[in-house]
Amino acid sequence: xKKLLLLFTLTLGLSVAVNAQSKxxxxxxxxxxxxxxxxxxxKPASVxxxxxxxxxxxxxxxxxxxxxxxxxxxxxxxxxxxGDAGVIKVTYNPTGAALPFSKSITITSNAKTTTKVLYIKxxxxxxxxx
Numbered sequence: 001x002k003k004l005l006l007l008f009t010l011t012l013g014l015s016v017a018v019n020a021q022s023k024x025x026x027x028x029x030x031x032x033x034x035x036x037x038x039x040x041x042x043k044p045a046s047v048x049x050x051x052x053x054x055x056x057x058x059x060x061x062x063x064x065x066x067x068x069x070x071x072x073x074x075x076x077x078x079x080x081x082x083g084d085a086g087v088i089k090v091t092y093n094p095t096g097a098a099l100p101f102s103k104s105i106t107i108t109s110n111a112k113t114t115t116k117v118l119y120i121k122x123x124x125x126x127x128x129x130x
Contacts, residue, residue, distance in 0.1 A: 007117070012072055013035065016088070016116045019079060019118030021064070022053075022058070022091065023055045024055050024110070024111065025053055025055040025056075025057045025058070025059035025080075025109070025111045025112065026053065026054050026059070026060070026111050026112045026113070027051045027052075027053070027054075027061070027107075027111055027113070027116055028049045028051060028052045028053075028054045029049055029050070029051045029118070030049070031049065032049070032053070032118055033118065033119040033120070034047045034049070034116075034121075035119050035120075035121050035122055036092065036121070036123075037123070038122065038123050038124075038125045039092075039094055039124055039125050039126070040094075040124070040126070040127040041095065041096075041098060041126060042093075042096050042127060043094070043098065043106045043127065044093045045091070045092050045094070046089055046090065046092075047120060047123070048087050049090065049118050050085060050086075050087050050088045051085065051086055051087070051088070052077065052083065052084070052085045053083065053084055053085075053086070053090055053109065054082075054083075055112065056082050057105060058079035058080060058081050058082070058087070058108060059079065059109060059110065059111055060079045060080075060106050060110045061076065061077075061086070061088075061107060061108070061109045062109055062110070063108040064070070064105060064106070064107050065105070065108075066090075066106075067103050067105075068103065068106075068107050070092060070094065070095060071090060071091070071092050071093075071105065071120070072091045072093070073089070073090050073091075074087060074089040074090075074091075074106055075087070075088040075092075075106050075107075076088070084121060088105070088107065088116070090120060090122040094124040096124075097124075098125050099123070099124060099127050100121070100122070100123045100124075101120075101123070101124060102119065102121040103119040103120050103121070104117050104119055104120070105115045105117065105119070119123045
């Protein structure tokens, strides 16, 4: 009976130790902000934010939100396995007056840091006349 209890305790201890060592999913971005510089009005501009899952668990992006309708995100919808890469493509459609802009893109996921924010900025200028 003592041997059985000792074996059970040892097995339980090892399984807890193994699970404690696995890292949750986590982003590692190539860049977390992007400056478009000067872009003409009414001409959409896009940037891709590439990332790698450096955690042990699959990374699942549940939501990507922007601060306005002029910024449209597209992102990897499938779970990203350990060591695999994904992309978040952001398209900014400048309308209205020629002004500087700064926008944030909020990512919600199962990563260790559940909320991540990316940034884009630039300045819209009047389109050159032909």
